[in-house]
Structure formats: C-alpha cells, structure tokens
Amino acid sequence: MRKKLLSSLLLAPCLACAQPSYPFVVKGRIGRLDAPAKVYLMYGARVDSAWLRNGKFELKGTTDLPFPAELVLERQGKRRDKLHGEGAYFKSPDRTTVMLEPGPVVITSSDSLRNAHITGGSLTADYQQLHTIEDAIFSKPKTAPQEQLQAYIQAKKAFIKANPSSWMSLYVLWQLNQVEQPQYAEVAPLYEAFSSALRNSEPGRRYGELLQGLQATQVRAPVPAGDLTGTPAPAFTQPTPDGQPVSLVNYCGKYVLIDFWASWCGPCRKENPALLQAYNIYHGRNFEILGVSLDDEKSRTKWVKAIADDHLPWTQVSDLRGWKNQAALLYGVQAIPQNFLVDPMGNIVAIDLHGEKLQTTLAQFIE
Known part of the structure; x- marks a missing residue:
C-alpha cells in the first residue's frame, strides 16, 4: 500500500492544535478486574492511563477538538504497544476506538474492550453508524475486494453528504485519502458543504490547503499527443x-x-x-x-x-x-x-x- 501522509487522525497530533478545549470523560466497567490491570487512552501524541478497581475506571481530560482515540486494556499493567524494527509495530490486541467529545463516554463489558458496549454523544453515534455500514460491506464473502472498496468509498461519501456538520465527516474525508487519490471535482463539494466550524478548525483549514494543491494540479480532460492544453x-x-x-x-x-x-x-x-x-x-x-x-x-x-x-x-x-x-x-x-x-x-x-x-x-x- 502506498505510504500516506495522514494514515489516521489517531496518529496525527499536528491536526489537533490551536483549537478551543473540549472536556471529556471516558469511564466504565470491565468485569471485576483489579490492578495490575490498567487501561490506556491514546490520542494525538498523548497517553493517559488508569488502574481498574473492581472493574471500574475513569479518565478525564481535555482535547483540542472532538477526536477519535484508542482505548487499550493491559491485564498485566505494562503497555505493550511498541515499534519492532523498521515498519513493524506490535499493537496490543484488546483495544477499541472511542470518541473524545463533550459528555461522558461509557464502556461496559463483562470481559474485554473488544466486546465492550459503548455509549456516548452524537459523535459516538456517528462513529457507530459508520462502523455498522463498514461491517455490512466487508461481511459479504462473495463480493470482490475491489467492489467492496468502491462500496466503502461511496458509503463514506454518502455519510459526509448527509452529515455536513459532524466532526466525523471531516475525519472521514481525511480518512478517504488512505484508500484513493483524492480528485478535486469530487472532494471539493463535500468540503464546501461543511459547517464553518469544521472548515475553520485546524484539520479543516489543512484540508482546505490540500484542496488548493489538488485544484492547481488537476487534469481537466485527457490530453492527446500534440494537444498541449493541460x-x-x-x-x-x-x-x-x-x-x-x-x-x-x-x-x-x-x-x-x-x-x-x-x-x-x-x-x-x-x-x-x-x-x-x-x-x-x-x-x-x-x-x-x-x-x-x-x-x-x-x-x-x-x-x-x-x-x-x-x-x-x-x-x-x-x-x-x-x-x-x-x-x-x-x-x-x-x-x-x-x-x-x-x-x-x-x-x-x-x-x-x-x-x-x-x-x-x-x-x-x-x-
């Protein structure tokens, strides 16, 4: 796969700066686990953690914008995510994605984060809607991979069109860069329909700069040899x-x-x-x-x-x-x-x- 500039907003702290602060709370219960069991919350360049007490934990903080984060459970306490050699990265398997947004995000599970039930605000609901759509697309065994990919792309774009004020739409628009080379004529209308809050945010402004580059380099039509009109x-x-x-x-x-x-x-x-x-x-x-x-x-x-x-x-x-x-x-x-x-x-x-x-x-x- 081609190397990406923005492989994920989860790994892009540069997109989370110079924004108003949003308080968040991530809390919940995972069975009856006690220390040394520990949960880690990873967002941007930050890592927060909390011990489990009778299965319960709570993490509080602020984020510069509503943001996806990874929540990882380590039963022995020590964080195991680690880079092994060039390009090899071990990711501890018991993890889930949570949305850092105003209002509490609540995790409930009898045994693990992978099987957890998550409730929260509108951003969490938007994420879960997208996750359901993705599962429906990639769970069809007889569908060719290329057909699945195109269905995935179209579903993401349809979500963006239907939710122009959702932070998740801006996140998804960046995410699409991972699976296709963005075409100005297709992504510009999606961006222009965003609310001013999204466009004026740090990642929104950066996407606007990307669009300027795409517009400056788009090929308007096939150009045959001898027709120098690109x-x-x-x-x-x-x-x-x-x-x-x-x-x-x-x-x-x-x-x-x-x-x-x-x-x-x-x-x-x-x-x-x-x-x-x-x-x-x-x-x-x-x-x-x-x-x-x-x-x-x-x-x-x-x-x-x-x-x-x-x-x-x-x-x-x-x-x-x-x-x-x-x-x-x-x-x-x-x-x-x-x-x-x-x-x-x-x-x-x-x-x-x-x-x-x-x-x-x-x-x-x-x-």
Missing part, C-alpha cells in the same frame, strides 16, 4: 544533494515526470526500477524525470544512499522538510509514490502513473 504545473525550486538549486522552469520544452518519493518509502523504492526502465527508453526522446524527496534533515544520508543504491541517474531535489516539502504542498501530495507528467509547454497532462500505466501513457505522448 493544467499549468506550479513552479518550484529546490536544491540537489550538493546544494545546487534546480527549478521546474529548467525543463521547459521537455516532457518531465515529477516523481515524489522518499528513501524510507518501500513502495517508492519498488517503483524505481520501472521509472529507470522508462527513463532509459525515453530519455533520448525529449523526456526527463525530476525526483522530489520527502526525506527530512535526519534522513538526508539515507536519501543520498538510496539514490546511489537504486542507480537513479536523473536529477534529485529536496528541501528536506519531510511531508512539509513545499513542492509536495503545492501539488497536494497526500501519498507517495506520486508523480505528475508535465508537457513541453509546462502543463500537467497526466498524474499517478505507475507500473504499465507509466509506459502506456508515455507512449501516447512521446513519439
């Missing part, structure tokens, strides 16, 4: 590993594939042989690739090493700001690998070209 590609300048500034305007008069990637992105590295093959075929035919890395200062050495290890002969640039890379923000990049094909007139004529699609599309444009 979307103007946003200009940017960034340094190479040795500090030399390179601008997109340097590629005027050529087809250039702007490739967003990173050294730590497994799917990107797997994509590099296909890029190299396309480069070798079309490089002598007015075609270039410009690599833009979403590495940061800490991974600079790994970025340079990945260029050498993958034998990438084309120019590579990065401002080493990670997901805050200015070119990535301009282009509305939400997942990598991602790329944009720019024609000799500086227009974006195709996006998201991977595998065979890359070769097929280049053949259509380049003689």
Whole structure:
C-alpha cells in the first residue's frame, strides 16, 4: 500500500492544535478486574492511563477538538504497544476506538474492550453508524475486494453528504485519502458543504490547503499527443544533494515526470526500477524525470544512499522538510509514490502513473 501522509487522525497530533478545549470523560466497567490491570487512552501524541478497581475506571481530560482515540486494556499493567524494527509495530490486541467529545463516554463489558458496549454523544453515534455500514460491506464473502472498496468509498461519501456538520465527516474525508487519490471535482463539494466550524478548525483549514494543491494540479480532460492544453504545473525550486538549486522552469520544452518519493518509502523504492526502465527508453526522446524527496534533515544520508543504491541517474531535489516539502504542498501530495507528467509547454497532462500505466501513457505522448 502506498505510504500516506495522514494514515489516521489517531496518529496525527499536528491536526489537533490551536483549537478551543473540549472536556471529556471516558469511564466504565470491565468485569471485576483489579490492578495490575490498567487501561490506556491514546490520542494525538498523548497517553493517559488508569488502574481498574473492581472493574471500574475513569479518565478525564481535555482535547483540542472532538477526536477519535484508542482505548487499550493491559491485564498485566505494562503497555505493550511498541515499534519492532523498521515498519513493524506490535499493537496490543484488546483495544477499541472511542470518541473524545463533550459528555461522558461509557464502556461496559463483562470481559474485554473488544466486546465492550459503548455509549456516548452524537459523535459516538456517528462513529457507530459508520462502523455498522463498514461491517455490512466487508461481511459479504462473495463480493470482490475491489467492489467492496468502491462500496466503502461511496458509503463514506454518502455519510459526509448527509452529515455536513459532524466532526466525523471531516475525519472521514481525511480518512478517504488512505484508500484513493483524492480528485478535486469530487472532494471539493463535500468540503464546501461543511459547517464553518469544521472548515475553520485546524484539520479543516489543512484540508482546505490540500484542496488548493489538488485544484492547481488537476487534469481537466485527457490530453492527446500534440494537444498541449493541460493544467499549468506550479513552479518550484529546490536544491540537489550538493546544494545546487534546480527549478521546474529548467525543463521547459521537455516532457518531465515529477516523481515524489522518499528513501524510507518501500513502495517508492519498488517503483524505481520501472521509472529507470522508462527513463532509459525515453530519455533520448525529449523526456526527463525530476525526483522530489520527502526525506527530512535526519534522513538526508539515507536519501543520498538510496539514490546511489537504486542507480537513479536523473536529477534529485529536496528541501528536506519531510511531508512539509513545499513542492509536495503545492501539488497536494497526500501519498507517495506520486508523480505528475508535465508537457513541453509546462502543463500537467497526466498524474499517478505507475507500473504499465507509466509506459502506456508515455507512449501516447512521446513519439
């Protein structure tokens, strides 16, 4: 699966800042458990905890916006969620999702969080409605995975349309970035229908910035070879590993594939042989690739090493700001690998070209 910028709001504390404070209470009873049994509440970058006394527990706090959080039960007390090696993460299995919202959220279970009954306010009700819809979609064994995915996407969008004032709708709109590349024409109307409270929140404003990038890079219609009428590609300048500034305007008069990637992105590295093959075929035919890395200062050495290890002969640039890379923000990049094909007139004529699609599309444009 492609690496995501916002894999989940549960893991995105940057989306929970500079907001009014919302008090919350999460309490309940899990059988008759006593210490050392403990529950952990994880939200944003914070972790709260409480011992169980005769099965009962209570957690209080404030959150910057109504927010999904994970509640984890550890019968021996010690929190076991842990990163094991690169990309491997152990998640303690007895857990559930709760919504941090004004008013108490109550957990009731005879044995575990996985089997708990949860009651709360409107956000909890919205979450449970979505969970029921998802269960109905993915519980049909004879349905093809792609059909299930499309049903899932359509159900989420239908929920957003029906609930434009729900915080859950904003959460779900971000969540959809995990399963499909957002298209401006589809997601902009959903966002514009949101209440002002949602649009003006921190995650709402960030999604508005994403839309600006999507609008600036959308391909309005298929563009055949010789018909140079695409979307103007946003200009940017960034340094190479040795500090030399390179601008997109340097590629005027050529087809250039702007490739967003990173050294730590497994799917990107797997994509590099296909890029190299396309480069070798079309490089002598007015075609270039410009690599833009979403590495940061800490991974600079790994970025340079990945260029050498993958034998990438084309120019590579990065401002080493990670997901805050200015070119990535301009282009509305939400997942990598991602790329944009720019024609000799500086227009974006195709996006998201991977595998065979890359070769097929280049053949259509380049003689």
